[in-house]
Amino acid sequence: MARQPAGTRWPDAAYGMLGAPLAMAALPLFVQIPSYYASQVGVALAPLGWVLFAARLLDMLQDPLFGHVLDRTQSRQKAWMSLAALVLALAFVCLWHPPSQPGAAMVWLVAMLVLAYGAHSMLSIAYLSWGARLPDGGMRAVAWREGAGLAGVIVASVIPAAILAGAPALASTRLWWYCLLFVMLLALALLWLLRQAPPSASPSVTPSWRHGLQHLWSNRAFRALLLPYLLNALSAAIPATLALFFIDDQLQARSLAGAFLAAYFAAAALGLPLWSRLSQRLGPIACWRSAMLLAVAGFIGAALLGPGDRLAFLAVCLATGAALGADLLLPPVLLARVLPQGGSINTAFGIFTMLGKLALALAGVALSVLAALGYQPGQGATSALPLVYAVLPCALKLSAFLVLGHIRRRHDLT
Numbered sequence: 001m002a003r004q005p006a007g008t009r010w011p012d013a014a015y016g017m018l019g020a021p022l023a024m025a026a027l028p029l030f031v032q033i034p035s036y037y038a039s040q041v042g043v044a045l046a047p048l049g050w051v052l053f054a055a056r057l058l059d060m061l062q063d064p065l066f067g068h069v070l071d072r073t074q075s076r077q078k079a080w081m082s083l084a085a086l087v088l089a090l091a092f093v094c095l096w097h098p099p100s101q102p103g104a105a106m107v108w109l110v111a112m113l114v115l116a117y118g119a120h121s122m123l124s125i126a127y128l129s130w131g132a133r134l135p136d137g138g139m140r141a142v143a144w145r146e147g148a149g150l151a152g153v154i155v156a157s158v159i160p161a162a163i164l165a166g167a168p169a170l171a172s173t174r175l176w177w178y179c180l181l182f183v184m185l186l187a188l189a190l191l192w193l194l195r196q197a198p199p200s201a202s203p204s205v206t207p208s209w210r211h212g213l214q215h216l217w218s219n220r221a222f223r224a225l226l227l228p229y230l231l232n233a234l235s236a237a238i239p240a241t242l243a244l245f246f247i248d249d250q251l252q253a254r255s256l257a258g259a260f261l262a263a264y265f266a267a268a269a270l271g272l273p274l275w276s277r278l279s280q281r282l283g284p285i286a287c288w289r290s291a292m293l294l295a296v297a298g299f300i301g302a303a304l305l306g307p308g309d310r311l312a313f314l315a316v317c318l319a320t321g322a323a324l325g326a327d328l329l330l331p332p333v334l335l336a337r338v339l340p341q342g343g344s345i346n347t348a349f350g351i352f353t354m355l356g357k358l359a360l361a362l363a364g365v366a367l368s369v370l371a372a373l374g375y376q377p378g379q380g381a382t383s384a385l386p387l388v389y390a391v392l393p394c395a396l397k398l399s400a401f402l403v404l405g406h407i408r409r410r411h412d413l414t
Contacts, residue, residue, distance in 0.1 A: 014196035015134075016144025018127055020152030021186035025092050025120055027156040029113070030237070030360055031261075033095060034367065035244035037109055038377050040164065042102040046371040052241075052364030055110055059117035060357035066122045067350020070129065077126050078194050084122040085190050091116035093179040097172070121353060127193075128332060128349045134198060141198070143276055146328045150269035152185075154262050161258030216348055221338040224407045228400040229331055230355045232292065235396035236327060237356075237363035239299070239320075242370075242389045245377060250385050252307045260317050267321030268328065275326040284330045284337075285404055291326030292401045294319055296394050303390035 028036075034052060037043040070077055095112045098105040131141050163174045216222055239246075247257045279287040298319035305313055331352070339348055366388050373384035 011196065011198040012141040012144045014192050015131060015141045015198065016146075016148045018186075018189040018193050019145040019147075019149035020155075021182060021189050022120065022124060022127070023149035023152035024156040024182050024185065025088060025116070027153050027261075028092070028095065028160065029116055029120065031240050031243060032156075032160055033109075033113075034241060034364075035248075035377075036096075036164070037098070037105065039248075041098055041100075041105045043106055043109070044102075045375075045377060046368050047106065049364050049367030049369075049371065051106060051110055052113075052367065053361050055113040055117065056357055056361035056364055058114060059121060060354050060361055062118055063121050063125065063354035063357060064347060064350040066118075067125050067129075067347040067353075070122075070126050070350075071347055077130075081123055081126050081190065081194070084119045084126075085186055086119075087115055088119035088123060089183045089186055091119060092182060096175045096179055117357070121357070125349050125353055128353075130197070131332070142329060142332060143272055146325070147269055147272055149328070150265050150272070150325075153265040154269070157261030157265060158258040161261070165255060165258075216339075216351070219338060221407075222335070222348065225331075225334060225338065226351070226355060228404040228407065229352060230359060231396050231400035231403065232327060233356045233359035234362055235295070235393040235400065236324070237359040238366050238393050238396075239302075239389050241360070241363040241366055242385070245370075245375075246302075246385055246389045247313075249375075249377065249379065249382070250307070250389070251305065251309060251313055253310050253313075256310060260313065263314055264317040264321035264324070267318045268324040271322040271325030272329055275329050279330060279333070284334050285407070288326050288330045288334075289401050289404055291323040291330075292397050292404075295323035296397050296401075298323065299390045299394045299397070303386045303394075305386070 034048060038045055038048055070080060073080065091112045094108070095116060098108045098112075127145075131145060134141055159178055160175070163171055163178060166174070243261070244257055247260055248254045253260075275287055275291065278290070282290075298316045301312065301319075302316045305316070332349075335348060335352060370384055370388055373382075373388075375382050375384050
């Protein structure tokens with residue numbers, strides 16, 4: 001048998017592996033950093049919530065612009081990805097090593113978040129649009145991407161938690177080693193993608209910013225997907241922002257935080273092939289709605305938990321984690337289906353990531369809401385924490401479920 005050319009081996013894996021370091025960066029940015037700066041650095045909870053809101057809001061507003069820049073400079077997309085990866089690596093390292101004084105740490109946090117969010121967005125938009133331009137929306141490549149992403153999230157959930165739970169004198173050195181691991185994985189994955197991933201189709205004509213937005217807005221199916229995507233993203237962003245606070249104070253199980261997060265993301269990884277097969281039988285919308293109901297069942301259980309309910313919370317992590325697999329896999333597939341292979345696909349993904357960032361910005365305000373309700377980190381279980389962590393996401397998830405069902409009937413989408 002003839003030897004397969006090096007450039008064509010494992011093309012879907014070559015594309016998908018960048019998902020791992022991107023996820024390793026995303027988890028600290030959206031889950032661990034708020035808890036780290038509140039509990040370890042000493043930044044006050046209420047201003048921290050507003051800082052997160054402002055930084056994420058600024059990041060959100062950049063995404064459509066980044067998408068348009070990528071649409072207009074297709075020939076330089078690989079260069080943009082390389083530059084974004086460099087900035088992301090530097091900002092990630094700096095986020096874990098802030099000044100010791102809380103006021104200076106707050107300023108440091110704002111600056112590094114702006115850089116990290118912007119670089120992560122640029123790299124992610126280019127990466128997502130690359131996959132969407134593969135034949136049939138790149139279902140196999142997307143599965144590799146999300147599977148690798150979940151592996152990266154598991155690493156990011158376990159290692160920093162173990163470092164911060166260990167000896168304080170060794171934490172700084174160990175965090176440096178962890179940051180070095182991230183930088184190496186990011187560099188290797190990006191190099192593999194740029195050299196061996198399957199090429200994506202490039203549009204023959206790239207519309208202007210105004211015409212690109214008009215083209216997207218005239219697509220009724222694309223427009224209809226925006227609201228359920230935002231509602232679902234918000235339903236996931238709130239518990240993601242509050243997860244470590246819930247584990248520390250509501251369950252009083254800080255030592256198990258890494259294990260809970262690992263179980264959550266492992267369930268998502270294991271669920272990916274199941275959702276992929278189910279989507280082929282039922283269609284992506286019906287499959288996504290089924291996952292939403294599973295997530296609601298899990299969060300209802302979480303609202304009833306208190307100190308010591310560790311096994312019950314593990315079950316919640318497994319149920320909501322399995323549902324997360326569908327949230328990761330199906331929206332990009334749906335987006336690729338409703339968009340023609342035209343010149344605005346980067347802008348479309350920029351709008352979707354903008355909505356995800358809006359959800360994360362609004363989720364940051366949840367910290368200030370909890371502070372207004374009397375919650376303070378380290379003070380133990382309260383009635384406010386389950387309400388914001390679990391009940392509110394259930395209401396948002398059910399709203400997304402209903403809107404998505406209306407869209408399926410009105411636009412004849414499956």
